[in-house]
Every structure is written in structure tokens, then in C-alpha cells.
Amino acid sequence: MSAGLRIGPLALDPPVVLAPMAGVTTRAFRRLCRQFGPGGLYVSEMLTARALVEGNERTARMLRFDDDERPRSAQLYGVAPGTVGEATRRLIGDFGVEHVDLNFGCPAPKVTAKGGGAALPVRRRLLADVIAAAVRAGAAEGVPVTVKFRRGIDETLLTAVSTGLIAEAEGAACVALHARTAEQRYAGDADWAAIAELKAAVTTIPVLGNGDIWEAADAVRMMAETGCDGVVIGRGCLGRPWLFADLGAVFAGGEAAPPPAFGVVAGVMVRHAELLTEDEGEYSGLCSFRRHAAWYTQGYAIGADTRRALGTVASLAELATVLDAADPALALPPEAVRMRRGHTDGPRPVRLPDGWLRLVDDPTPPVGAEILISGG
Numbered sequence: 434m435s436a437g438l439r440i441g442p443l444a445l446d447p448p449v450v451l452a453p454m455a456g457v458t459t460r461a462f463r464r465l466c467r468q469f470g471p472g473g474l475y476v477s478e479m480l481t482a483r484a485l486v487e488g489n490e491r492t493a494r495m496l497r498f499d500d501d502e503r504p505r506s507a508q509l510y511g512v513a514p515g516t517v518g519e520a521t522r523r524l525i526g527d528f529g530v531e532h533v534d535l536n537f538g539c540p541a542p543k544v545t546a547k548g549g550g551a552a553l554p555v556r557r558r559l560l561a562d563v564i565a566a567a568v569r570a571g572a573a574e575g576v577p578v579t580v581k582f583r584r585g586i587d588e589t590l591l592t593a594v595s596t597g598l599i600a601e602a603e604g605a606a607c608v609a610l611h612a613r614t615a616e617q618r619y620a621g622d623a624d625w626a627a628i629a630e631l632k633a634a635v636t637t638i639p640v641l642g643n644g645d646i647w648e649a650a651d652a653v654r655m656m657a658e659t660g661c662d663g664v665v666i667g668r669g670c671l672g673r674p675w676l677f678a679d680l681g682a683v684f685a686g687g688e689a690a691p692p693p694a695f696g697v698v699a700g701v702m703v704r705h706a707e708l709l710t711e712d713e714g715e716y717s718g719l720c721s722f723r724r725h726a727a728w729y730t731q732g733y734a735i736g737a738d739t740r741r742a743l744g745t746v747a748s749l750a751e752l753a754t755v756l757d758a759a760d761p762a763l764a765l766p767p768e769a770v771r772m773r774r775g776h777t778d779g780p781r782p783v784r785l786p787d788g789w790l791r792l793v794d795d796p797t798p799p800v801g802a803e804i805l806i807s808g809g
């Protein structure tokens with residue numbers, strides 16, 4: 434059923450990408466997802482270009498990949514062409530990265546107020562320069578650069594099509610649209626019609642759709658309704674990494690498996706916590722795991738005490754004890770299947786620097802927009 438997807442030299446089958454998610458798409462989570470769904474593309478957490486270029490240790494630690502992780506995929510955030518170009522070179526040269534995604538969708542007020550993140554697509558000339566710098570650095574090593582963005586600032590300032598056309602013109606290998614404005618943040622429904630509109634405008638590189646794929650069937654529906662070439666999966670896989678197995682099945686013409694009983698979920702939870710522990714040590718790994726625990730258990734009637742215990746779990750042994758007390762036969766009620774997990778905040782007016790809209794053709798990078806931030 435699926436014809437697969439090509440992003441420059443990379444062949445993806447099924448045409449599925451794990452969305453970059455700050456604090457989530459670590460080596461551990463990517464590994465779990467990859468094991469459920471070989472063949473897709475699994476993007477790292479977002480890395481700040483300037484931090485990478487300055488040799489920030491925390492940023493370097495975020496660039497951990499498994500030996501068998503292919504292609505190595507990383508997302509960059511930056512606002513200055515020189516820094517983004519140099520960061521792309523370092524990702525490739527120092528960390529063996531084989532795919533670089535540029536993030537122009539971050540709605541964090543402290544970033545947009547300085548002209549970074551989702552504010553940048555308004556500045557078309559600068560946007561083109563930033564993309565071109567990364568594409569040039571990637572092309573020297575045969576590494577494709579892709580571009581991820583939102584519909585625009587708000588309903589009065591929609592930039593998705595102009596951003597897509599700029600990315601295409603500057604040599605990006607693919608574009609991905611999170612079909613919400615920055616003002617919407619994560620609220621309401623993604624506007625899939627905007628994906629169809631972008632697909633109609635951008636004709637020489639693949640267009641990926643992103644937003645509200647909670648079940649594998651949603652991905653097939655998004656592709657059918659919008660004509661997009663592939664899908665990017667964010668919150669749908671939080672606490673549900675087996676969604677990638679379901680996606681593989683439906684794109685191969687089969688059916689998604691029913692939601693697993695809690696005993697199966699508990700096994701994946703333990704594996705996830707073990708993988709986090711390998712990278713962060715046991716206590717810190719378990720602290721990182723707590724919010725995943727809330728996503729894994731959402732909708733399962735495990736009881737308030739178990740849920741509370743998972744919220745403070747501090748060791749692998751404690752995790753095993755807490756999970757052992759829960760009934761492994763518990764099923765996910767049908768009404769819980771599409772319950773939202775992860776961010777749901779918004780809408781919220783977008784803060785832009787004074788006079789920002791008059792600077793459309795100004796190539797000067799904004800000052801102070803490359804603080805160490807995370808998010809999309």
C-alpha cells in the first residue's frame with residue numbers, strides 16, 4: 434500500500450517520522466520506537482545551534498545514538514546562518530549525523546519575543562539564508578536538510594506556503610508542517626487543509642503532515658485527505674511507542690493491533706526506564722521516566738495509589754514493585770484511545786519584537802533569540 438518516501442538519499446518505508454520532542458525523543462525513546470517500527474526516521478531532541486558550536490556539554494550529551502541507529506537524525510534550532518551552517522558541519526563531522534532537521538516552529542514566548550522560533554518565517558530573507566547555510570553544509574557531505582514549521586503566527590499572518598517555497602528553493606530535501614499556528618500552540622485541532630494547501634504549492638520535494646495522529650488509521654487518513662507524502666508523529670506515541678508497529682502494519686495494508694493489556698505496557702515501561710538509566714544513571718533516569726509513566730498509564734484503571742507511586746518512583750526495583758501490584762489483564766477502554774497526552778496548552782497571543790513585520794527582507798539575525806531553549 435505504501436510507496437515509501439525518499440528524503441534526499443534516505444529511503445523511508447513506511448513514510449513515517451518520529452517528531453522531534455524536547456525532553457522526549459532521547460536515545461532511549463528513539464530506540465524503543467525503532468524497535469517497534471523499523472524503517473522510519475527518528476529525530477533527536479532539538480539542539481540549539483549556538484550551544485553546539487560553543488561546545489556546550491549538555492548539548493553534546495543529547496547527541497547520543499545507538500550503534501545500530503541509522504540514519505542518525507538531529508534537529509537544530511538557530512537564527513544565524515553562520516552558526517547554523519557551522520552547527521550542521523559539527524553534527525555531521527563530530528557526531529556522524531545523517532539527517533538534519535531545522536526547527537522554525539517553536540512558540541515559546543521568550544523565543545518569539547526575540548524573533549526566534551516560530552517568529553522567524555516572517556523574515557523571509559533571513560529564513561532563506563539560514564536554510565541555505567544548513568543545506569550547503571549538508572550537501573558537502575551528502576546529508577539532507579529538512580525544514581519543520583507551523584502554519585504561521587496566527588490566522589492573520591499565515592506563512593506556511595511562503596516558508597515551504599523558500600525551503601524548496603534553497604535546496605531543502607523535504608518540508609514538514611505542524612498544522613497549527615504559533616498562537617494555537619497545542620490547542621484545538623490541527624488544520625489538515627493547510628497541509629493540502631502546502632502540498633499543492635510545494636511540488637518538487639516531499640511534504641510531510643504533522644498534527645493529531647493518535648492512531649495509525651489517522652496517518653492513512655491524513656495522507657488520503659491532504660495528498661501529503663508522509664507523516665510526522667508527535668504526541669500520539671507518548672506512552673504508546675508501539676504506535677510505530679501499528680503504522681508499519683497499516684501502511685503494509687494490514688491492521689493495527691488492539692491496544693495492549695496493561696501487563697504488556699508494564700513490560701515496555703520497565704524497558705524504557707532501563708534505557709533511560711543507561712544514559713542518565715538510575716535516579717535521574719527514573720526522574721525523567723515519571724512523566725512517561727503518566728502517559729503510559731493514561732486511561733488504564735490502575736488506581737490512584739499506583740499512579741501516585743509512579744509519580745515519585747526513584748529506582749528500577751521500586752518501579753518493578755509498583756507495576757507488579759497492578760492487574761496485568763487491565764484493558765484500555767475504547768474512550769481512552771484518543772485521549773490527548775503531552776502538551777495541550779493554548780491558544781495564546783504571540784509576542785513578536787517591535788517592528789518585526791517591517792523587516793521581512795532584512796537579513797540581519799535577531800539578537801538574543803538563541804538562548805538555550807527547548808520546544809516546538
Ligand SMILES: Cc1cc2nc3c(=O)[nH]c(=O)nc-3n(C[C@H](O)[C@H](O)[C@H](O)COP(=O)(O)O)c2cc1C
Nearest residue numbers: 452453454455479611644645667668775776808809
Ligand atoms: C513535549 C513536546 C516537545 C516538543 N518539542 C519540539 C521540538 O523540540 N522541536 C519541534 O520541532 N517540535 C517540538 N514539538 C512539537 C512536535 O514535534 C509536533 O510538531 C507537535 O506535537 C504536533 O504533532 P502531534 O499532534 O502529533 O503531537 C514538541 C511537542 C511536544 C509535545
